[in-house]
């Protein structure tokens with residue numbers, strides 16, 4: 001809904017007096033809409049009232065003028081009007097999300113399609129109800145690690161545990177035409193991931209399932225996995241270590257993220273216990289992404 005602003009420009013004392021006067025005249029509730037706009041450098045003080053219903057503007061302007069007359073006499077500064085256009089705040093916040101490069105991938109919002117260059121593996125994701133726009137250090141770490149692993153290996157299938165927006169499952173699928181199982185404990189994330197895959201032209205090859213950990217029939221059907229990626233937090237990752245190793249093919253690769261640098265030894269120890277060895281670490285913004293081998 002667009003807004004209107006009625007305001008008067010005075011000095012600091014005057015603006016304070018006008019706000020007090022408006023407060024008394026309008027009562028408690030509308031006063032919530034009365035504010036002070038200050039440009040201290042230019043010494044401009046504006047007492048304003050915002051309203052959303054244009055039909056109230058004449059009545060409000062009259063009240064405003066009577067407050068000014070009482071304070072400053074008939075020669076008071078004029079009440080001015082500003083029409084404030086509608087702003088799509090969601091679109092505005094998306095504009096702030098710049099495209100992210102990680103490995104050969106470019107993760108971008110729909111507003112940034114023009115940044116895609118020939119040769120980019122472009123993944124389009126708009127910020128929404130699931131984690132994974134590509135901006136977090138853990139997602140970037142996983143994308144870098146996926147790129148590294150798929151340059152060196154040819155896995156026959158993959159699991160993306162905690163898929164969020166589906167960004168990692170899509171990344172795998174863009175580099176390797178293999179079946180991918182993408183799961184999340186959150187049904188909303190699964191719905192978002194499925195929609196994102198379709199938006200990116202991935203209409204087959206990725207199975208989505210809502211599941212906490214490994215509790216879903218889809219795992220039994222698809223396991224063992226040659227590549228498992230899990231960007232969850234350190235504590236759940238440690239709990240998932242036995243289940244994860246049971247679903248990993250012999251010699252398979254595991255990418256783990258969501259781990260703060262200081263937590264990495266505990267996570268590595270939990271995975272050493274189930275027979276995985278550490279191969280590589282990627283650091284980003286205080287987060288680490290680990291590559292392990294079964």
Ligand SMILES: C[S@@+](CC[C@H](N)C(=O)[O-])C[C@H]1O[C@@H](n2cnc3c(N)ncnc32)[C@H](O)[C@@H]1O
Pocket residue numbers: 130131132133134138139142161162163164165166167168183184185186189211212213231232236258
């Ligand atoms: C940090 S986000 C990662 C999203 C995306 N994979 C990425 O890398 O940007 C973690 C996701 O894991 C999901 N999750 C957390 N615990 C889980 C569990 N035990 N089993 C499956 N998914 C889980 C959360 O709902 C969330 O969507």
